[in-house]
């Protein structure tokens with residue numbers, strides 16, 4: 008290629024052309040292909056949040072963009088940032104490097120920021136004229152209502168309670184979830200046009216007579232399980248759920264100085280922590296198995312212990328009386344199940360609070376088939392009754408707010424299709440990015456920022472929130488700890504490290520392209536991609 | 549509780565990052581980088597020398613505002629970049645002979661001086677053979693006269709262009725075409741392998757530094773530092789060679805990283821003969837075995853039987869470097 012026809016300079020006899028005429032791409036046996044793997048946080052999120060995606064925005068300080076990306080999947084970031092058990096953090100690849108990214112703390116920061124700034128979500132879909140009744144204003148119902156509203160449907164949420172929120176309001180105590188936060192996030196749904204029909208017990212499941220085109224049931228599992236404890240007449244025995252509900256409603260509760268809570272789940276822990284706040288000098292949790300087998304979340308157990316709650320492992324309550332309970336010591340069998348030992352002990356107790364689990368109230372759904380004590384649904388969340396869908400605690404699954412929110416979202420999409428919308432193709436998620444996919448040399452050590460906690464001494468005094476939030480600086484820091492697993496974050500490594508100058512940088516936000524005329528297929532770009540976002544695939548023949 | 553918002557996602561180790569101030573990103577990350585050595589050249593797949601040359605050249609072009617003349621010794625870099633009629637160089641570039649690149653570079657510097665051009669700078673470059681063997685007398689002269697030349701050696705530890713013959717920079721135990729893996733002491737003899745940067749330091753010239761293709765920020769900073777001073781300067785860049793080392797083409801960067809991480813290749817800067825700064829290891833030293841194992845030129849250390857004695861001697865070289873230069877990792881801050 009000697010395009011230049013000017014006379015050659017002195018002593019130069021031959022004009023040179025550019026080497027670009029040499030198509031070294033012909034040497035290739037494999038070619039680099041950009042890909043997006045599923046980040047493990049996203050894979051683990053029961054609500055299907057695209058965590059890496061919203062962290063990516065937060066990393067530049069674009070908190071509103073981050074919040075909006077998050078809101079595409081979950082309408083309650085401020086609630087989530089407080090009560091979610093964050094399986095995303097358990098799955099986070101950064102845990103292999105130093106510590107998991109504090110995803111939950113950043114989520115809370117974004118949620119609080121949105122409340123502070125008054126951000127709302129516009130309903131952009133054209134009205135469909137279809138009406139959906141949601142029964143139950145817990146997280147599952149509210150999430151379904153939010154997503155159905157975004158899809159253009161008219162939604163009414165009916166709930167027997169006076170206020171919306173379900174267990175978020177009447178179960179989870181205020182020291183973990185301040186009501187102002189819950190109110191603010193529910194009010195946003197109202198502003199989006201979701202109608203609420205509160206104080207209404209729904210007793211009929213007939214879709215047509217309800218004047219709607221589909222129903223989403225989300226009545227939760229609010230019936231306390233019964234445990235058989237012989238109790239004297241003078242014994243004061245109450246259900247944890249009614250205790251928590253009374254406290255949530257501001258009703259006076261009389262527990263006494265010494266309170267024994269029976270059970271090992273989060274409800275038991277919340278009941279004991281609540282008892283301390285109500286003035287109990289001694290709050291003792293009696294649980295039949297050991298600490299390892301306690302279903303309550305580790306951090307909540309820690310916090311309870313810090314607040315002076317005591318726990319008696321491997322014990323059952325055999326009987327309760329006016330001012331005492333009789334407990335039996337248990338031992339764990341080889342099968343991991345507790346076995347009675349016949350050794351009894353009497354403990355002073357003014358009240359016994361029962362927290363041994365909840366069942367689904369079947370009154371409304373007695374005609375629907377049940378599985379595992381819950382209502383059976385298909386993969387599309389539809390029950391045996393056409394047009395009647397269900398999700399949350401009332402269907403077989405893990406019972407958490409996050410799972411309920413995920414059910415609400417997925418069910419909303421299926422309801423949308425049931426109401427006639429074309430099924431949106433849901434491409435199979437790409438494989439999950441594992442630590443082996445990453446080139447972690449490029450990531451600096453950065454231990455995670457811990458949220459401030461209210462001193463234990465100040466907690467027993469009231470229902471003030473225990474766990475604080477991150478400030479803007481620490482939230483940014485935490486967001487920037489994200490490794491961007493499996494997704495390009497434009498670090499320029501591929502572009503910078505190609506020996507053949509065969510990676511084309513397209514500019515901010517536009518990523519990169521491969522110049523296949525010159526790429527020899529050495530694979531350095533894929534090997535040096537910190538995020539594992541490039542695969543080498545065999546050259547088509 | 550408040551922490552200074554820092555750039556933690558990838559530290560400052562990746563080529564670029566949208567979170568970094570553009571001024572702190574590498575030259576290589578720029579959409580408009582000079583690409584002094586463009587594509588279509590005939591270097592092998594995954595060539596470290598091609599990469600190292602573009603890294604150095606682009607940084608030097610940036611540092612000099614484009615007023616740079618390059619003189620290249622014979623070797624892979626020259627051969628793969630300039631087979632007539634194709635030319636991969638997008639900068640003024642000339643080639644003379646295998647052994648005389650430092651002298652030619654000195655000549656160019658004198659010519660510029662005679663013309664009163666104080667702006668244009670001169671960069672001489674060559675492989676390890678051209679630098680530490682045949683061009684060594686010429687290079688020592690350039691140093692001794694303190695000519696205003698930056699000379700860069702791209703060290704792939706053998707004469708690659710003519711078929712992987714041993715050079716003065718070939719490390720102990722490495723197999724080459726002329727140091728076969730035969731006999732009681734297979735591969736290159738121990739005690740060999742010139743430490744060219746140390747010899748350059750002994751000339752007490754204004755600036756000597758070592759770098760690799762695995763740490764671009766470090767390499768670019770050194771080129772920029774070298775261009776800030778006048779007089780004779782030397783930069784020694786380790787550039788893995790998939791063909792000569794017997795490695796996979798995608799391992800080039802990883803091997804350079806391991807050469808540093810084991811302590812075998814210390815990174816430092818020296819001014820007027822004294823070590824002025826070292827780049828400490830980021831992590832506890834990696835055993836040399838991890839660096840040796842992927843390379844077929846060291847295969848005889850592991851098969852048919854493991855040569856513990858030879859591996860231990862190589863480990864001792866790495867340990868000695870770590871002690872001499874103080875390379876132990878420090879707290880990341």
Ligand SMILES: Cc1cc2nc3c(=O)[nH]c(=O)nc-3n(C[C@H](O)[C@H](O)[C@H](O)COP(=O)(O)OP(=O)(O)OC[C@H]3O[C@@H](n4cnc5c(N)ncnc54)[C@H](O)[C@@H]3O)c2cc1C
Pocket residue numbers: 090091092142143144145146147148165166167168172173174175178179180207208209210225226227228229251273274277371398399400401406407408409411
């Ligand atoms: C004390 C406690 C603490 C918890 N802490 C956490 C936590 O920290 N994190 C976490 O993820 N999960 C926690 N959970 C679990 C979580 O609260 C539930 O999994 C979640 O609320 C289930 O949501 P849901 O929408 O299915 O049902 P619910 O939240 O139970 O809501 C059901 C709603 O339906 C209404 N309803 C029922 N029947 C009818 C009817 N016939 N007509 C009209 N309305 C009706 C009820 O009034 C209620 O408002 C906790 C649970 C408890 C009890």
Ligand SMILES: Cc1ncc(C[n+]2csc(CCOP(=O)(O)OP(=O)(O)O)c2C)c(N)n1
Pocket residue numbers: 597622623624625646647674675676677678679704706707708709710715
């Ligand atoms: C005087 C002279 N002797 C021998 C050669 C043949 N020759 C060309 S390149 C080369 C080896 C180059 O080795 P090195 O400088 O290490 O560069 P590399 O190819 O490894 O990058 C040799 C021996 C020559 N061109 N001139």
Ligand code: SF4
Pocket residue numbers: 590591592593594595596597598624625628704708709788789790791792
């Ligand atoms: S032989 Fe080595 S130095 Fe020469 S072009 Fe191939 S990889 Fe590069």
Ligand SMILES: [Mg+2]
Pocket residue numbers: 675676677702703704705706707708715
């Ligand atoms: Mg060489």
